[in-house]
Amino acid sequence: xxxxxxxxxxxxxxxxxxxxxxxxxxxxxxxxxxxxxxxxxxxxxxxxxxxxxxxxxxxxxxxxxxxxxxxxxxxxxxxxxxxxxxxxxxxxxxxxxxxxxxxxxxxxxxxxxxxxxxxxxxxxxxxxxxxxxxxxxxxxxxxxxxxxxxxxxxxxxxxxxxxxxxxxxxxxxxxxxxxxxxxxxxxxxxxxxxxxxxxxxxxxxxxxxxxxxxxxxxxxxxxxxxxxxxxxxxxxxxxxxxxxxxxxxxxxxxxxxxxxxxxxxxxxxxxxxxxxxxxxxxxxxxxxxxxxxxxxxxxxxxxxxxxxxxxxxxxxxxxxxxxxxxxxxxxxxxxxxxxxx
Amino acid sequence: xxxxxxxxxxxxxxxxxxxxxxxxxxxxxxxxxxxxxxxxxxxxxxxxxxxxxxxxxxxxxxxxxxxxxxxxxxxxxxxxxxxxxxxxxxxxxxxxxxxxxxxxxxxxxxxxxxxxxxxxxxxxxxxxxxxxxxxxxxxxxxxxxxxxxxxxxxxxxxxxxxxxxxxxxxxxxxxxxxxxxxxxxxxxxxxxxxxxxxxxxxxxxxxxxxxxxxxxxxxxxxxxxxxxxxxxxxxxxxxxxxxxxxxxxxxxxxxxxxxxxxxxxxxxxxxxxxxxxxxxxxxxxxxxxxxxxxxxxx
Numbered sequence: 001x002x003x004x005x006x007x008x009x010x011x012x013x014x015x016x017x018x019x020x021x022x023x024x025x026x027x028x029x030x031x032x033x034x035x036x037x038x039x040x041x042x043x044x045x046x047x048x049x050x051x052x053x054x055x056x057x058x059x060x061x062x063x064x065x066x067x068x069x070x071x072x073x074x075x076x077x078x079x080x081x082x083x084x085x086x087x088x089x090x091x092x093x094x095x096x097x098x099x100x101x102x103x104x105x106x107x108x109x110x111x112x113x114x115x116x117x118x119x120x121x122x123x124x125x126x127x128x129x130x131x132x133x134x135x136x137x138x139x140x141x142x143x144x145x146x147x148x149x150x151x152x153x154x155x156x157x158x159x160x161x162x163x164x165x166x167x168x169x170x171x172x173x174x175x176x177x178x179x180x181x182x183x184x185x186x187x188x189x190x191x192x193x194x195x196x197x198x199x200x201x202x203x204x205x206x207x208x209x210x211x212x213x214x215x216x217x218x219x220x221x222x223x224x225x226x227x228x229x230x231x232x233x234x235x236x237x238x239x240x241x242x243x244x245x246x247x248x249x250x251x252x253x254x255x256x257x258x259x260x261x262x263x264x265x266x267x268x269x270x271x272x273x274x275x276x277x278x279x280x281x282x283x284x285x286x287x288x289x290x291x292x293x294x295x296x297x298x299x300x301x302x303x304x305x306x307x308x309x310x311x312x313x314x315x316x317x318x319x320x321x322x323x324x325x326x327x328x329x330x331x332x333x334x335x336x337x338x339x340x341x
Numbered sequence: 342x343x344x345x346x347x348x349x350x351x352x353x354x355x356x357x358x359x360x361x362x363x364x365x366x367x368x369x370x371x372x373x374x375x376x377x378x379x380x381x382x383x384x385x386x387x388x389x390x391x392x393x394x395x396x397x398x399x400x401x402x403x404x405x406x407x408x409x410x411x412x413x414x415x416x417x418x419x420x421x422x423x424x425x426x427x428x429x430x431x432x433x434x435x436x437x438x439x440x441x442x443x444x445x446x447x448x449x450x451x452x453x454x455x456x457x458x459x460x461x462x463x464x465x466x467x468x469x470x471x472x473x474x475x476x477x478x479x480x481x482x483x484x485x486x487x488x489x490x491x492x493x494x495x496x497x498x499x500x501x502x503x504x505x506x507x508x509x510x511x512x513x514x515x516x517x518x519x520x521x522x523x524x525x526x527x528x529x530x531x532x533x534x535x536x537x538x539x540x541x542x543x544x545x546x547x548x549x550x551x552x553x554x555x556x557x558x559x560x561x562x563x564x565x566x567x568x569x570x571x572x573x574x575x576x577x578x579x580x581x582x583x584x585x586x587x588x589x590x591x592x593x594x595x596x597x598x599x600x601x602x603x604x605x606x607x608x609x610x611x612x613x614x615x616x617x618x619x620x621x622x623x624x625x626x627x628x629x630x631x632x633x634x635x636x637x638x639x
Contacts, residue, residue, distance in 0.1 A: 016536065027538045031449035034442060035463045038508070042466050045481045052484055104375030112369060113376075121376070128383055130626050132566025134593045135615045138600050139386050142608065184382045191379070215357065215365035238472075245474025247569040248593070252600055272476050272569070279573055294480045298473060305472030 053292035071258040078289035082260040086268040091243035093179025098186045099236045106194035129188035137252030140181040145172045168263040173255035186239035197231030231315030237308030247272040271297045394616025397609045421614045423581040424595040435503035443511030451519040470509040476569035478505045496589030499575025507560040514556025518549045558629035562622045568593035592618045
């Protein structure tokens with residue numbers, strides 16, 4: 001009886017009127033719709049991309065398109081294998097050169113360098129991420145490639161007995177120089193993630209190793225590196241994803257030979273580069289083939305990034321509970337690292 | 342004498358063998374050398390950008406549009422005014438699209454979605470977006486807005502491509518900062534009777550603002566340097582254009598086109614434009630770092 005005489009009718013004393021609850025509801029459903037929109041957008045894009053790529057797949061067959069070793073626009077043959085291999089060769093080179101250097105900088109910054117040098121060193125490495133891709137291309141083609149051509153030729157001559165590496169004539173745009181510049185470009189992200197993961201190694205582990213008489217380097221090898229292995233591998237995979245998707249620098253540096261170069265210092269082509277170069281004047285099946293190339297690129301980066309994220313997540317999950325950092329959960333660790341790079 | 346000998350014998354048992362010491366020295370020197378090697382490209386890039394770029398800079402470089410007339414070289418090739426303005430316009434619109442949506446999704450993830458399966462799915466797809474190559478975003482926008490509408494390139498289409506690129510960076514960085522807002526702040530506001538939306542707008546967002554600005558500026562800096570998504574969405578003019586519905590030039594695209602030119606003067610224009618672009622991006626990064634240093638969170 002008492003409750004019924006309250007001004008709000010039969011509402012409880014603490015609940016709001018339906019009108020006052022309206023903005024709350026609107027915000028909640030509005031934001032949920034926004035989040036759902038992102039999902040819908042990605043699915044929609046994927047479907048449309050497949051739709052545009054279909055004529056090329058219909059002509060060559062999915063298998064024939066991906067593994068056909070013949071990209072000939074005038075004859076309307078679209079086999080993307082030379083492009084796919086170009087992408088894979090340059091990305092593999094980037095990993096081979098970039099990851100050891102990136103991990104070394106991370107080790108130096110977290111374990112060996114004087115405390116005062118740590119912040120400036122980190123900033124300098126991250127500055128590499130601020131340089132736009134087209135500037136890397138410009139610098140690579142006008143400075144790095146001409147300067148290194150002589151040494152590349154020297155190496156190619158000395159290693160002529162190894163198939164695919166040496167023996168040929170070094171051109172200014174080539175696979176090797178592309179891989180080298182890509183290595184510089186992925187350095188900041190691989191280094192940032194390695195640093196993040198290394199900073200989560202519990203001090204106990206390191207002190208235990210040192211207390212048992214290990215040298216600095218032995219401590220790094222037995223306490224730090226095994227603890228961070230999957231995190232570093234994940235960081236390297238994220239770098240691989242970057243290298244695979246990198247477009248403009250590669251387009252400038254790899255040349256535009258739509259066939260598989262016969263050695264490491266020859267011109268080639270990559271999936272991303274062929275799109276950037278040929279899309280403007282492409283018509284009909286050719287254009288559809290470029291969409292198909294984009295789809296292959298999309299799926300490739302999806303697989304690589306998915307694997308990378310799983311690894312980094314697992315590494316972070318294993319460490320974040322041990323390190324007791326309540327603020328940075330496994331996902332934020334990664335987001336932090338990728339947003340900063 | 343003999344006592345001294347035994348104590349040094351005892352110490353010798355703990356001393357490093359020469360082989361281990363050598364290995365340690367060698368490995369540490371290797372790590373130091375690799376770190377030095379990592380900084381060499383940065384030094385070389387900065388040096389060459391300054392040397393070549395400053396040589397191309399002049400007042401007319403910033404106040405004239407590039408011309409198609411590249412045959413005679415010299416001053417007849419023009420400057421990069423339209424490219425600078427185009428980049429600013431395209432990136433500004435891209436930010437206007439990506440920032441509200443990105444922060445909205447981040448707020449939803451932190452305040453409503455939390456760790457529900459739907460929120461996890463959204464997080465996963467946002468991560469997927471982070472990994473999508475920038476040229477693929479260009480293809481998406483081309484399919485939907487150029488083929489789909491049967492029209493041609495336009496500045497705002499480039500903005501949308503860049504906005505897609507910025508979106509995941511904005512969402513993830515904003516989410517990280519929003520998670521750092523102390524739960525006690527939210528709870529006190531709720532306990533005082535504030536409705537949820539007031540808590541979000543009056544407590545959570547103002548607290549997180551400086552940190553979110555940092556993430557946004559880093560996303561803007563990333564978008565400003567992108568070439569690939571603009572190639573077949575916005576490009577195709579040399580003139581200054583203030584209408585985002587028309588063709589629009591931009592710094593990265595201008596550089597990309599000038600790189601392939603056989604004329605030295607045009608390549609020099611590319612260096613000048615590259616220095617301009619890098620300076621713009623570094624300024625954004627610098628401001629982002631300064632703001633994040635002043636933020637109370639993180």
